[in-house]
Amino acid sequence: MSAGGNIPYHLRQNKAIERNLFVDMLTRVGRYCNISDFRYIGFGGPFLEDFKHLHSALRISDMISLEMDTNVYRRQQFNRPISCIELRNESSDEFLSNYEFDSNKNAIVWFDYATTQIGSQLAELQQLVEKLAHGDIFKITVNASPVSLGCSNAGAKILEQRAAVAVNRFGEYGPGDILPDDVSTKKYPSLLLRALINSAKKGLSGDSGVVLYPLSAFSYSDGQQMLTFSGILLHEDEIGVFEDQTRLRSWPFFNECNEDPKSISVPALSAKERVYVESLLPGATADQILHDLDYYVGADQNVAKAEMSNFISFYRLFPWYSRIVL
Template sequence: MSGSKVPYHLRVNKYVDRQLFLEVLDHVARYQPIREMGYISMGGGYLEDFRVLHQAYGIQKMLSFDLDDWMIKRQKVNRPYGFIECRCASSTQIVRDFIAIRDSLVGADGKVIVWLDYTEADKRYDQLDDLENLMKKLIPGDVFRITMNAHRPNFGTVDRYNLAKKADETDAEDLDEWWNRQLVDQLNEYMPTERKGAEFIDSQYKFAVTLGHAIKIAAQNGLRPRPSLVIEPLLSVVYADKQQMITMTGIVLERARRDEFHRLVGWNEWKYLPGEEWDNFTQLSVPHLSVRERHQVHDLMKSVGTPEYVSQLDFRLDGTEEVHASMIEQYVAHYRRYPTFAPVDNM
């Protein structure tokens, strides 16, 4: 289900995304204690996120779930701490039984962090449906996070399109239109009505924005029966290690306490605000650098953020100067979050 068969340290951008998640939780920690919260997520084979969240905040009430029994068996071998419960269940089942799960984990009024870490591109409707149903059961102070596949070619490559066109299977005029029709069909009522045209899927980034809006629709739909509650978007990230993915993180608040939240967490200090529409994505494309290359960049750093050293490096990451420069900039923006170790406890 969570498909994260590859460990974090081999997926630079997913790792950086998770570091950003931890940083925004640091802000949330000024509003409410994180330590007492429960953590529910799809741990994959290594439960790396569980280890990190326990290390950072001391969270102990943890539940990892996966659809596949063999994965749960593997989790039980790899789980870093005995207090992590591993359960064989689909996210739909977890959401269905959420009240009971919360109760057994942290009590009826205890708060939780839930991460729906999806990878499949062909199940977006079910994923959004799960999110909507999850929102119906969240309470103020709960943090939710969803990862979704945002890689257009999963609808079919250009070759596949040309074949379909030849076989008269589609009358879509171009690839974008072909993708767009599939997306509109797939998202159904979650499809953002204002982005239904093919022009909104003519780049990977625009597709990410559309999916982001769909996530917002699903989440807010779920909260609709309780107008006194509101979702504060915390972080929206788009990244690609191989396939483009998006993650969105938010917290449920009482509307009346929103200003207080902003004040207490130092909202203006948070560099990666997603904005009212949740679509101001933090774009990650941090390159892989060798240890020597990293040290060279670090040596040239006088004050963080000055780009002059880009030209002084002895190596190039790309033949085109602009591409090289933007890769180095990405690295410099996130070097503190770069996975610099291979976690020994997982090897």
């Protein structure tokens, strides 16, 4: 919230793809229940872009934005794009302490954390799930850069020291053992995902009536590596009907979180490159595209191939940015 109050999220392509994936997923969940009747609660930031997007795509008209930075809150009052957003000048912790969820109104809650305080964020997720009810949906975004664990001057033992810091910060939510390799840049999002799932399940430990049904998990980087995890609370005996009606298991990006988060990292293409690459899709492979271009876009050829493969998966959700005259 406050730490992210001045970040232009609306210009970050990987995050924009992830936002579009969230809407795509909610559209599919909408085959089972009427998503437009849900209340959306999240961190709006100065421009409230996510709120505008969810209202436009899903017709949600009951929304609450949380912002603890007073200056950003004032910007929100000026920038509020639609009248159905209730603006609150409070932190997520204050909100959870004071707010009573409506038993007759399902909720979608997205806590998009900009800070690196993973210990308090895990505790807050447990508190959130304790307050949610059957049919409610939550999404959590956290910093997944192992640099956030510190120890930048540890030399060859940096992973060992970061693993020790992770054990301390994760506390009761961490897995039984955290190995040095678990806090490498590649594997840290998977470790965080396990901790988030443990936190959500602890939030349900006092309610035998509902279970956690994971929906998606993505990692992406727009300056910092991030992890995002989504789930819904369901009665165990309705999971089969939910899967049949939503057909989420046929969604290419479904992740019941027994596997690593799917990476969202697409190449930084010029407008001309993008138009050319899209003209070859959906039939071309990453190898064919790179062969036709006769050069690669990325840190090296392996990275370029991986990012081009991601572009093939996500190009329909990839935003266009351009200058306009108002």
